[in-house]
Amino acid sequence: MFEIISKKPDSRVGKIRTKNGEVNTPFFMPDATRGFVRSIDNEILEKIGLEAILINTYHLFLNPGMEIIKEAGDAHNFMNWPKPLLSDSGGYQVFSLIHKNPKLGKITDNEVIFCSPTDGSKHILTPEIAIQIQFDLGVDMMVCLDDPPPNDYPREKIAQAVERTIRWAKRCKDEYEKQIKERKISEADRPLIFGVIQGGEYLNLRKHCTEELVKIGFDGYGFGARHIDAQGNFMEEVLRETASFIPENALRFALGVGTPEDIVKCYSFGWDMFDCVIPTREGRHGRLFIRNVKTLLIASLQSEENFYETININNGKYKNDFSRVDENCDCMLCKNHTKAYLHHLFSSKEMLGMRLAAIHNLKFYADLLEALRNSVNSKKIELKP
């Protein structure tokens, strides 16, 4: 269940209630694709203030496999993450593995055949299987299998992906209802289900896709495919308009978004949920996000000024820089260590460095989202899904 507590013209603050607890919106989920946020224990994620994390259907299905997960109970038990979990459907892998490298699989109207990049083994995902797996994972929020085309595909092919995504969404919804019935899951305990809106940069395709998905009916709607164009520019207008197509009482999930400024913009357009590998991956690669101001909120919402900057701790200039990474951060890196030490950890290829950097970046993201949640406190709106 999703409740909007307050809103400004477009952005809003709310609360999601799930079987495994509440999540305050807007929120950011770190990607625990294979059942773990690389190098970071769940205890630390909780301490950072993250209320939900994202796992991936395709990756967990491959490894460790559903037999193991079911033997453990579900993904919550297996991972020892008792709080809300959202699973992505494997739809993104249709893009990242197959669209980007056709050798790695095949997409038909009925199914997706993945050839595992690691051992070449073949695995079939259908909309129904994707939903069944997500029920077996025991997640609190699940996503329909979709077909995210690269943004530089011709319009015709993107339109095809839209139609396929709609057909698959219908099949997912049907399977979802079947599973709810078979598993005798109550309305209060049922996981939320998200449809995914495709359409590339074409607003009328995005609109059409949204309308068709809304007819099927979902708890939330995701923005599918990449939200940056082929040149790497944030597709601001598409994100803004697409949010406006989605009914107000539904959750809006900006999948894979993004950089801090992209999240802030999406939030202002009315998006509620975000996930991205940036804070963890870039942290592991040595890029650290640093607050330019004490209050992220003010700069992020009320001015055009950059509210953060990044550094690459690998750069030689940090060799003897004994200052803190971020004076305004209270993460375990910033409280305890200097840039020079972190630089040393990185140049020694010590995993502690990557870990501390990822933790710092996640804290930055968590603090940013907290600032956004605190940014709206005018009128309250009660809505029933």
Next chain:
RNA sequence: GGGUCGGUGGCAGAGUGGUCAAAUGCAUCAGACUGUAAAUCUGACGCCGCAAGGCUUCGGGGGUUCGACUCCCUCCCGGCCCA
């Protein structure tokens, strides 16, 4: 003292008459990363130049040759073996 192998760019280490400013790895210097095939990937890395191109290099010196990192002489330095 005799013998022997060797001395190549920051380091390690290929090359053994022209295709060599010299493979490769490391180090160094930068860059990228957006529902994770990513502790990964790109690029630069003798000097000058945006570039084309030019210039100086393979322990020192001398020589052979149209041409030498590559062959010869000699000196210096190092490893190993024998005395």
